[in-house]
Amino acid sequence: MNPYILLVLSVLGEVVALTALRYVVGLTKPLPIIVVVVAYALSFWGLYIVLKTLPVGITYAIWAGLGTVGTILAGIVLFKEKPDSMAWLGIALIVGGVMVINLLSKSSTA
Numbered sequence: 001m002n003p004y005i006l007l008v009l010s011v012l013g014e015v016v017a018l019t020a021l022r023y024v025v026g027l028t029k030p031l032p033i034i035v036v037v038v039a040y041a042l043s044f045w046g047l048y049i050v051l052k053t054l055p056v057g058i059t060y061a062i063w064a065g066l067g068t069v070g071t072i073l074a075g076i077v078l079f080k081e082k083p084d085s086m087a088w089l090g091i092a093l094i095v096g097g098v099m100v101i102n103l104l105s106k107s108s109t110a
Contacts, residue, residue, distance in 0.1 A: 003049075003050045003053040003054050004054075006046050006049055006050050007046065007047075007050045007054070007059065007062055007063060008066070009042075009046055010042075010043045010044075010045075010046030010047050010050065010063060011043075011062075011063055011066045011067050011070055012043075012070070013039045013040065013042045013043030013046065014039070014040070014043045014063070014067040014070070014071075015067060015070035015071050015074055016035065016039040017035070017036045017039035017040040017043060018067075018071050018074075019071065019074045019075075019078060020032045020035040020036045020039065021036055022078075022079065024036060047059065047063060058101055058102075058105075061097070061098065061101055062098055062101070062102070065094045065095070065097060065098045066098060068091075068094055069091055069094055069095060072087070072091060
């Protein structure tokens with residue numbers, strides 16, 4: 001499997017896990033707890049596989065950056081959160097940084 005596809009799937013796992021944390025109420029609801037544990041486990045397993053191919057710094061920059069953006073978007077859609085203009089600027093900078101790493105940096109390939 002293409003490591004970038006697996007990395008995106010790992011990011012999705014992270015976003016699902018972090019979003020599910022919002023539904024964990026005092027560790028009394030088993031389903032959200034199970035979703036958090038399974039989604040994080042799959043996310044980290046995917047990272048483990050990706051790190052066999054891609055450099056650690058590039059992998060983490062993409063995972064953390066896209067995970068941040070994905071989590072913000074999940075908050076907007078699921079929880080009706082409203083980022084202000086500085087939050088949108090931050091999102092744009094994160095996306096821009098990931099694009100620079102992948103399109104312009106020579107260290108983006110193993």
